[in-house]
Amino acid sequence: MDDRRRNDRIDAHDVGLQVINGVDGEQLGVIGNLSKEGMMLISSRQLYTDGVLQLTIQAPSDLDCGPISLGVKILWCTPANSPEEYWAGLETIDIGASEGASLDQLLNYLAR
Numbered sequence: 001m002d003d004r005r006r007n008d009r010i011d012a013h014d015v016g017l018q019v020i021n022g023v024d025g026e027q028l029g030v031i032g033n034l035s036k037e038g039m040m041l042i043s044s045r046q047l048y049t050d051g052v053l054q055l056t057i058q059a060p061s062d063l064d065c066g067p068i069s070l071g072v073k074i075l076w077c078t079p080a081n082s083p084e085e086y087w088a089g090l091e092t093i094d095i096g097a098s099e100g101a102s103l104d105q106l107l108n109y110l111a112r
Helices: 097-111
Strands: 018-021 027-035 038-043 052-057 068-079 086-094
Touching: 027 052, 027 097, 038 068, 052 086, 068 097
Parallel strands: none
Antiparallel strands: 018 027, 018 052, 027 038, 038 086, 052 068, 068 086
């Protein structure tokens, strides 16, 4: 597996960006880092490699871009340093044009 990324990830852990499962509305975790191509998710449940998820990122309310929906593929998942917590690498595989613009706005917000 080639682990080189096209874009650097931006640290997002301190912002507390919630990620919701777009199918059942369950909170999956918070974003550790983020780029246009993917994210590291900190989750309370194990995710399985090669799975596909429809997610919604809850953007900060002061950003005024609304929730961001996207499709991702699970590249890896490993137990974190905390009990009952997992780190998962997710690759963005589907995002609409308006959602992509909102993601760009979120990334610019996080980079400040």
